[in-house]
Amino acid sequence: MQNNVRKIGILTSGGDASGMNAAIRAAVRYAIYKKIEVCGYYEGFKGLINNNYKVLSNNSVGGIIDRGGTFLYTARSELFKTREGLLKAKKNLQENSIDALIVIGGDGSFKGARDLSELGVKVVGIPATIDNDIYGTDLSLGFDTALNVIISLISKIRDTASSHERIFVIEVMGRNSGELAIRSGLACGSDYILIPEIKVDLVKISNEIKNHREGKRHTLLIVAEGAAKAEEVASSIKLLVDHEVRFSVLGHIQRGGSPSAVDRVLAAQFAKEAIDFLASGGTNAMTAIQNNNICIVDFKEVFSRPKAIDKELYDYSHILAI
Ligand code: F6P
Numbered sequence: 001m002q003n004n005v006r007k008i009g010i011l012t013s014g015g016d017a018s019g020m021n022a023a024i025r026a027a028v029r030y031a032i033y034k035k036i037e038v039c040g041y042y043e044g045f046k047g048l049i050n051n052n053y054k055v056l057s058n059n060s061v062g063g064i065i066d067r068g069g070t071f072l073y074t075a076r077s078e079l080f081k082t083r084e085g086l087l088k089a090k091k092n093l094q095e096n097s098i099d100a101l102i103v104i105g106g107d108g109s110f111k112g113a114r115d116l117s118e119l120g121v122k123v124v125g126i127p128a129t130i131d132n133d134i135y136g137t138d139l140s141l142g143f144d145t146a147l148n149v150i151i152s153l154i155s156k157i158r159d160t161a162s163s164h165e166r167i168f169v170i171e172v173m174g175r176n177s178g179e180l181a182i183r184s185g186l187a188c189g190s191d192y193i194l195i196p197e198i199k200v201d202l203v204k205i206s207n208e209i210k211n212h213r214e215g216k217r218h219t220l221l222i223v224a225e226g227a228a229k230a231e232e233v234a235s236s237i238k239l240l241v242d243h244e245v246r247f248s249v250l251g252h253i254q255r256g257g258s259p260s261a262v263d264r265v266l267a268a269q270f271a272k273e274a275i276d277f278l279a280s281g282g283t284n285a286m287t288a289i290q291n292n293n294i295c296i297v298d299f300k301e302v303f304s305r306p307k308a309i310d311k312e313l314y315d316y317s318h319i320l321a322i
Contacts, residue, residue, distance in 0.1 A: 017142025
């Protein structure tokens with residue numbers, strides 16, 4: 001198809017995720033290689049509404065490939081959810097002669113992108129959220145880095161838990177999704193994983209912990225924030241097990257840090273796919289990775305259902321913990 005895309009906008013929106021900078025860098029440099037100009041909008045959709053942007057050159061995205069966060073900044077804009085906000089954004093894009101927009105973010109950001117596309121703006125999403133909860137892609141940027149951060153933190157907790165013979169309840173992020181909890185739990189050899197998608201019986205778990213404590217120096221429970229509060233789980237277990245229990249909420253530390261190799265490579269692949277897709281006239285879809293293949297998935301498909309957890313992996317992790 002004829003390439004009539006001459007100028008594109010790019011923004012990062014929602015919770016920051018490591019790999020966003022690597023994606024911006026790759027998108028800018030690949031676009032320039034394809035003779036497309038790129039404008040970076042600051043603070044997500046807020047920047048579109050306030051017309052706060054900068055033309056990005058090869059040099060302006062230098063030195064960011066290994067930086068966490070997003071140098072374009074991000075925000076969760078309420079105004080963008082209104083028709084007034086969307087129309088203002090569209091008007092600004094038109095006045096700046098922007099032919100298409102790349103939105104790097106999670107499913108909330110993609111809903112904003114979809115709404116904009118319904119007004120005739122060409123958009124493509126690049127999935128980036130440490131929650132990895134977007135249907136249609138096996139991986140989102142930031143997930144692998146967050147997992148690596150979590151694993152290194154839990155290793156440290158395991159040292160002290162073992163030294164003191166304690167039970168530890170560790171809360172990881174994941175508002176509606178147990179992905180981070182399942183994979184970090186498996187990778188750290190945790191005993192139990194509590195996730196929003198599966199209800200568990202704390203009394204049953206406490207009885208099991210009590211009966212299996214002999215010879216065990218530590219017991220680790222990983223709790224996704226959407227499932228329960230670590231503090232509350234810890235006090236219930238303490239009452240039922242009568243053993244020393246501590247809890248730790250890992251919090252936003254999980255979102256920071258230099259992106260892993262997996263996230264950097266994926267960022268570059270997603271950026272190329274996004275530019276090629278827009279240049280060929282595509283819109284209203286996101287880049288994805290499925291079974292190791294980079295592809296495009298329509299937003300309609302992305303919003304058709306929630307991403308399911310890997311129940312087999314969850315069960316397997318508990319088998320290994322026995
Ligand atoms: O969506 C990513 C995420 O990190 C969730 O896991 C978490 O619940 C949320 O963002 C926290 O958002 P905020 O940084 O706005 O507190």
